[in-house]
Amino acid sequence: MASPTLFFIFSLVFLHVMFVLGNITLSSTLSTNDNDAWLSPSGEFAFGFRQLNSTNLFVVAIWYDKIPAKTIVWNAKANETLATAPAGSQVQLTLEGLTLTSPKGESIWKAQPSVPLSYGAMLDTGNFVLVNKNSTFEWESFKNPTDTLLPNQFLELDGKLTSRLQDTNYTTGRFQLYFQNGVLLLSPLAWPTQLRYRYYYRIDASHSASRLVFDELGNIYVERVNGTRIRPQGPTWGNSSLDPKEYYYRATLEFNGVFTQYAHPRTNNAYQGWTIMRYVPGNICTAIFNEYGSGSCGYNSYCSMENDRPTCKCPYGYSMVDPSNEFGGCQPNFTLACGVDVKAQPEELYEMHEFRDFNFPLGDYEKKQPYSQQECRQSCLHDCICAMAVLGGNTCWMKRLPLSNGRVIHVNDQHFVYIKTRVRRDFYDPGANEELPPGADSKKEDGAKPILLGSLIGSLVFISISMLLCAVSWFILLKPKLTRLVPAIPSLLETNLHSFTYETLEKATRGFCEEIGRGSFGIVYKGQLEAASCNVIAVKRLDRLAQEREKEFRAELSAIGKTCHKNLVRLIGFCDEGINRLLVYEFMSNGTLADILFGQSKAPIWNTRVGLALGIARGLLYLHEECDSAIIHCDIKPQNILIDEHFNAKISDFGLAKLLLFDQTRTNTMIRGTRGYVAPEWFKNIAVTVKVDVYSFGVMLLEIICCRRNVLTMEAEEEEKVILTDWAYDCYIEGRNIDALVENDEEALSDNGRLEKWIKIAFWCINENPEVRPTMGMVMLMLEGFVEVPNPPPPFSMHSIS
Incomplete structure (x- = not known):
């Protein structure tokens, strides 16, 4: 009796093994909720879901299954974009093909031949195939490779x-x-x-x-x-x-x-x-040598080959933009720009550091010859555009940011690199890269450091005690007067902002005669400083009631004074003299986003609009998630996005901004912002979060896509088109052709995948429930194609936010 039973059990096991390792029948499925995979007959390769690191997202992939690393050799992509799937997604093999769907049944990726299929198979070669009834491969992963060949x-x-x-x-x-x-x-x-x-x-x-x-x-x-x-x-x-x-x-x-x-x-x-x-x-470090692009490493970093692999390093005074991405480029740990201080000599603001073992061979804007080492250093030091100078023989090449194609070179007696950084204000230099060797000049000083250190510390102790006694006396005797006469600005102690006199700014603006814009609480004037080669500035003069002006002044200084990002307008300095409160910014030569989108007869091309939207998103991501204290801008709109000469978008006008402490997620405040861009929670008795900026960004993203204002006058347009957010969602939900939204913009329509995706992102951002809106970090991932964009829920409803 035992033999038939054992035979039956053996048969079931054998059939199961053959099912798992053999051909894949139609209607077979794999889910992210299971640990199953379709294996090759030898078990060496597997087809199934792999979870992305530290996320709830999965990819459909093929991998080596018998080695511990489970190395991926292929993954599904849709239109060059990684096909990411949320938990609960599944892959199903049908007569029509192989389809990846979300938990809601939405199609994410598909391999869909034109001929009906008979079965699928994971082969021992690592090739996953879809086979017709004639045993012909209708689709195979080998014909659709990603980054690997087998x-x-x-x-x-x-x-x-x-x-x-x-x-x-x-x-x-x-x-x-x-x-x-x-x-x-x-x-x-x-x-x-x-x-x-x-x-x-x-x-x-x-x-x-x-x-x-x-x-x-x-x-x-x-x-x-x-x-x-x-x-x-x-x-x-x-x-x-x-x-x-x-x-x-x-x-x-x-x-x-x-x-x-x-x-x-x-x-x-x-x-x-x-x-x-x-x-x-x-050596890829030297193999890549292009006029465009950053080179083998990111911008402002240089490449060296170590253990047969390229590695990227930051120059002295620079640090990685993203510490988790070595190839993502470097950024200066200081402000380097023109017109920062009109009185100080360059030697008071900057210092030069000498190195020998790397070079940035492209990006020169000036070549001077014959020049000595001292002349080359001084020329860069006194040129506000110059970030680095390279001397080769008697030729000095001047370079500005961003630096590209950086690479390590053999030390050459005729080669010198001079890097400009800010003068150190204290004994700890956060801009130093400890992994780099000191410059030639610093080596000469090393012998003197032990001798000077003792006397330096003794002097510091004596000076510190004396200053402390003076400060206590001064604070006790003069604090009441000081409070009345000069409002304190503690945040400025941590910045490089310059304090201008009112007379200087009045002269720079020729008596405030050229108005270039109006921001919250003030008028903005164009000005020109005398003592710098790059000297055009924008001066915002605050002109409202004293209390409002003071709040505006403090908010702007505290919000932007300690920030540093290429998509934020840089605050150069301020004037806090008597009743005068002025803010001095870098000048943006191309006006505002509103001017570009709505003020011209011809809208900017699609690729330009894409770049502007990405820049704004990066700036908001920095404010919300990368500052020491999160900043809510509170008034994101096209009029507050300025465009520089290179068409980079920069967020401006932080007068309404609110700072969130590190342990806060919400803040209570009065209604702020501009009609058409204000999130619904401003009008409800609830605290606001950074999601109010996400809402405003969503509205503005639709404006960038459609090149029209969110709110139009009824006389100018059909009633259904008056509110862009409403009209765009009606078009989307009713399945209308999106040609109407972009007015037959052929360039935008040719990028149809991105266009539809970004429209969906905008709807996620303008959802009336702030909890449903994505963070700017997630918005950035969706915009750049790292994360699939699911179909959005209706952004508007009749229900209140609980």
Whole structure:
């Protein structure tokens, strides 16, 4: 009796194994809620969901399943965008194809051949295929690669590999491998677009290439039309000994732009890890040399090869823009601009630091010859545009920000790099990069430091005690008078803001004669300082009642005085003299976003509008999530977005801004903002959060997309179009063609995927419930395509916010 039972159990187990490891039948599904995957017969490869790090998002992927790293070799992408799926999503194989859907049944990604399918299969080669009734592959992952090739895989002339953005970020990145006119090329991309810059590596098959081959033995070569083979050339691509029986192989276009072949032992008792076998180009730091783009590293950083991989470093006085992204570029830890201080000499504001072992060979705006070391240093020091000077022999190249194509070089007796930074105000320099060697000048001073240190500390102690006694006496005797005469501005102690005299600003503006705009509580005038080469300024003169003026003045100083971001208008200084309260800003030559969108007969082109929207979003993200204390702007609208000469958008007019302390999420305040951009919670008896800015951004995003104001007069337009947010949502929900929203803008319509996605983002932002609105961090991820945008709920309802 036992034998039939055992046979039955064995049969069930066998059938289960064959189901899991064999062909995938129609109607089969995988869900993020399960741990299941479709395995190849050998179990070496798996197809299924992989969770993205530290998120609730998943991607559909293929990976090596027998090694601990579970290395991903393919992932699903829709129109060059990573197809991310929320928890609860599923993949289903049907007669029509393979479809990834959200928990609500919305389609996220699909592989949909034109011929009905019979089954799917995960093959031992790592190729996932969809097969018709004639056993022909109708779709296969090998024909739709992402960043990796496997043995037995070919890259055809119309195929390409695109790197991921970071090592653990599978979003489309900055480099691409592709064929052009029969030549295999590696090029940087103008990220986040697909525009290719000049190539940095090529395999020239005399314009007769037919495909890139990764054969079953692990060899990689370009195959010509006549069948001859051309292998990659270079000292880092040798004729390695290959043994596919002992090793797994893969070839990946890495996020850093290096095309690399890796090997991993098949046996579990061997060292488990991928090792670099060979790669091209040999030195990507010097291989990339383009007029456009940042180079192999991000802007203001320089590249060096270490352990066969490029690494990026910041110059002295600079730090990573994003500490988690080494290749994301660097930013100065100080203010470097023109017209900061009209009285001080450059030597009082800046200092020069000498280095020898790196260079930024492009981006020169001035060349001076013959020049000595001292002349080169001084020339940069006295030029407010200059961020760095490089001396080669007797030629001095002057460079401004941003710096590009940085790379390490061999130390040369004729090569000197001079970096300009702010003079240190205390004994701790937050701008120093401790990993970098000190400059040549600083080495000369090292011997004197121990001798001076003792006397310096003694002097400091004596001076500190004396100043403390004086301060206590002064505070007790004079505090009442001081409070009445000079309002305190404690935040200025932590900034580099310059205190201007009223006479200086009156002279700079020629008696406040040229009005260029009106902000909250004041009029803005154009001015010109005398003592700087880059000297055009904008001066806001506060002109309301004393109490309102004082609040405006303090709010603007406290909100923007300690901020530093390329998408915020820079506050240069102030005047706090008698009854006069003035704020001095950098001048924006292209006016406001309102001028550009609504004040011209021809709207700016779509790509320009895209750049402006992204810039505004980055500025708001900085205010909400990257400042020491979150800042609610409270009056985001096109009139408060200024445009500089390079068409960068910068947020201005912080007069209504509210600061949130680090342990706050909400603040109580009176109604603020401008009609048409004000979030509904301003009119309810609830505290407001940074989500009020998100609402205003959503309204403005629709204005940028449609190039029209949110609120129009009924005389000018049809009644249904008077309120843009209402009309746009009606068009969206009724399934109308979006041509009407962009008035047949061909450039916008050609970018249909982004257009529809951004319209949905705007609706999420203007939802009347602040809890439903995304944060600016999430908005940024959706705008840049890192996160899929689900269909938005209705932004308006008849229900109150609870």
